[in-house]
Amino acid sequence: MRGTGRCPPLPSADTSPLSNWELRKICLRSVFSTRGLKNFKPPPNYDHIKLPENRKLKIVPKVPSYPHGVKAPKMMKMLHLMRNPELVHNKLIYQQFGIQCVRGGRLKISHFDMIRNTLSKKFDFDNLFAIWRVDAPWQACTKRPIGFTLGGGKGSIHHYVTPVSAGRMIIELGGHAEYSEVEYVLKRVAEKLPFPARAVSHETLLAEERLEEEKKMKNMNPYTYEYIIKNNMMYCRKWIKLIDFRYFGKHPS
Numbered sequence: 001m002r003g004t005g006r007c008p009p010l011p012s013a014d015t016s017p018l019s020n021w022e023l024r025k026i027c028l029r030s031v032f033s034t035r036g037l038k039n040f041k042p043p044p045n046y047d048h049i050k051l052p053e054n055r056k057l058k059i060v061p062k063v064p065s066y067p068h069g070v071k072a073p074k075m076m077k078m079l080h081l082m083r084n085p086e087l088v089h090n091k092l093i094y095q096q097f098g099i100q101c102v103r104g105g106r107l108k109i110s111h112f113d114m115i116r117n118t119l120s121k122k123f124d125f126d127n128l129f130a131i132w133r134v135d136a137p138w139q140a141c142t143k144r145p146i147g148f149t150l151g152g153g154k155g156s157i158h159h160y161v162t163p164v165s166a167g168r169m170i171i172e173l174g175g176h177a178e179y180s181e182v183e184y185v186l187k188r189v190a191e192k193l194p195f196p197a198r199a200v201s202h203e204t205l206l207a208e209e210r211l212e213e214e215k216k217m218k219n220m221n222p223y224t225y226e227y228i229i230k231n232n233m234m235y236c237r238k239w240i241k242l243i244d245f246r247y248f249g250k251h252p253s
Helices: 020-031 109-122 179-191 202-218 225-230 233-238
Strands: 097-101 105-107 128-132 139-143 156-164 169-175 197-201
Touching (some): 197 202
Antiparallel strands (some): 097 169
């Protein structure tokens, strides 16, 4: 009576009565099948992926190097490097996995070390590799001591940072692994960054592109953000932000 889905007939009054445990055992055997056909998917093929020699993330220098006799220059804030969206380094080169910046920000040397140490502890780089997609810290940030008298010019250089814009790939991970195996660690790293970031794969990026194209095709409202700005409806050009003239509300500051 295994696997039929029906309980066996209960004993009649002529036979000896069964205990509650025996009746429960018979019903469980009849409901839960003990035999079945297992059809597992074949494992993915990674023959087309070639692993490089240096598979771990490189140690990033804390201070940029300048030629002999050249003094390190003091720089301005240059907020436009974090405000505008990334238009070049927003794709995956090896078309596997990575961490993408959602909103602009700055990376310090401590964030570089955190990413490198976390990946080296959690992953086995015999079958994986990782590369940096951002430059080493190069922008100088100045700071004046506490209680210092006002005046005297710009303060001395305190540390260096790397400005990152929205959509920029921070690191890229690849090798003989699936996205479900590395997703948890990449999300943990993205949560520790000083700006909103996310773990992405090549399939998720393609799905987002298809979704955007589908929205444009199925959109029946002619009054889009771009149409309103270009036609100056309700005199919106008097109060609208300058960044919206270029990106039409897709990348707000």
